[in-house]
Amino acid sequence: MAGRSPEEPANGSSISDEELRAFLQDSERGAASAPEEPSARARMVTERLRRQAEPEGWRTGPARREPDGRAGRRRTLWSALGVALALGAVVVSLKPSLLPGDPLGSAQPQAAAGSPLPAETAAPTGAPAPVAEQVPTLDQPFAGSPALRWADGAAGVVPPAAKAVGSASEERVAQALELTRKLLVGANLDPATLRGENPTAALSVLDPKQPDLLDDLTTSLRSPDKEHDPVLLFSRFDPEEVRVVGDVVKTRGHMTVKKGEHAGVAVHADYTFVYPVARADGSTEVTRTIVRRVLDLELPDPAHYDVTPGRLVLVRYDQELSNSACDVYDGFLHPQFDSAEPTGPAPTGPATDPYDRSQALEHNTTESCGTVSRV
Template sequence: MATVPEISDDDWEKFLRESAENTSAEAPKEPSARARMVTARLREQEARGELPEGWRTGPAWRDTEARARKRRRLWTFVGVPVAAALAFVAMKPSVIPGDPFGTGSTGTDVAATPLPPETAAPSGAPGAVDPDAPTQARPFAGSPALQWADGAAGIVPPPATAVKGFTKTQVKDLLAKTRALLIDTNLDPATLRGARPDAASKLIDPLQKDVHRLLGPALSKPGKKDDPLLLTSRFDPAEVRIAGNVVKTRGRMTFAGDKDGSVVVRADYTFVYPVVRAGTPADDKDAEATRTIVRRLLEVQLSDPARFQVTPGTVFLAQNQMESGNSTCDVYDGWFHPEFVGDRSSGPAPSGPEEDPYDRSKELDTGTPGVEEPCGTVSRV
């Protein structure tokens, strides 16, 4: 699949210079007030993260990326679960045919009534469930996610309608692109094993160099400032593999026009990844499994190319937040590291508050700017 190449620094400088001087007949033009801005001023503001409002090469993204890096990585807390009876619900067949994770295992968690789609924030966290220990055959045992949808079946866009300045068809296309972005970065089996999410890279405006860095170079050279987990879910195949062929998904998607005359899709989804240790035989049904829970909030934007500097056919990632539960704390090697019962974390002891990673009733906390938040604990996995 074709990918969007990164823009070199020389080309980037040329683009900024031509935009400021208004000399290029090929580059799309911003409003005249912005076109008169000199290159030096733009580059100085960019370095400080203070690009002017409406400059669509990343002020909102850069601000959000900085907050996301300060998010707590929720740490596993293995305590005494609260037992409560809950009717089991039937698991739908995976939306990806066959056995995409190559395990030969299908999972045997079965129940009767799946939850209806989420259309608004729930009033509270899911109730306690039967405290069964997860195994390779039953990777969602003891988890509220047993009632959640399977994979991409849980990402259902709302019906599209026209928004001021945009047709119903354009809004429908933006919703579809947002869904494809979520699937490629969070559910695609190759992405989960560490491959580059090429479909997502093709969707994102190439002018968002910082985003493309996370979808490209950061995959091979990750770090605290370039952490691909901000955008993609990845598990080291040398350490763990997905148990069975299902990742559970729950969330909702909405859209609206904004004050700048753009249309914005807001996607808030939680993904539950069941894993077993690498090397576990596929036929060992009783092998220990554990789960990593990842919640993501994206705002995907479509702007008028007559008013803003955008690349037609692509979308602008205006906001991104991520919170993970049950992954070793303060590790920035580009992988989630699920912890099993009895594992001793190599990271620092958690000092932050305990949280329920299944609780979707609360908004994601953006944290305090400039303050590194402590690692917390999760009340259940």
């Protein structure tokens, strides 16, 4: 084993035996006499013992040495930054909203990205803004859809406040609006209707005295074909093919009222319904079918016309069925899934945004089947 120099301590300490003995002797002499200034050696050893007793980084870290005087310049820089930060703290204390994101919550409240939209009272001026593309799932079936902020189901069918129009009282107007609401809910949101069952609630508000209407609707439900297609008025899915995901259908739209042509109340309704669906075979793939319906209805005055009191006359109904198979007339909507072969012929019409409610919905006389820009 290599030898050890006299200055090197035996126990691995940085203080030699000679220094330690000298320190003890100085201490003994000092204890027997009056206090006096410690010798230079004693001060040196005491300081070295004190530094050894303190762990590195205690209170202050080990000094960092940098060449070319950079340590001094860094201290100057940090001092300047400290002054700037102090001034900034004063400014923020006077106006906290200057902080990014306003973490103190002192700015004016803003609507969150996922917060519900206020009820629609008139046609919007444009399509909903684009949203981040996301894949819908069973847990989040409206992910990546503008409908995420729409109302849930019947909560989105909100009639306006009733006011008298023409000779119709406020009560008659309120009745017409409530019947319209019942028709929309029964035809597009009733779980039984969505499962392909008979839309009894919706049919119950229509006047049986309206020529041929109920007969045509009954025929379309019993024996659907191209001339009698129930999806033109009712949202229906084949339960053996697809199922609605969850218990929420997103809804957005509005109603307007004016004086009717038959001494009654005329109601115009324009609503869009978004249905998240999955295949009935247990697949977890989710897509959406979007249905927009525009209806004109009247509640005539039974004192002047041969009508059934408390029943609506359906004057006109148009629809836009998006992400559903074209030219299939079996009485059901057929959603298109990315992983499945398309049902029916390929779309040939122009691409449209099914969430755009700013454009008037005109009756499609060309019978072309278009594509959708988003679902």
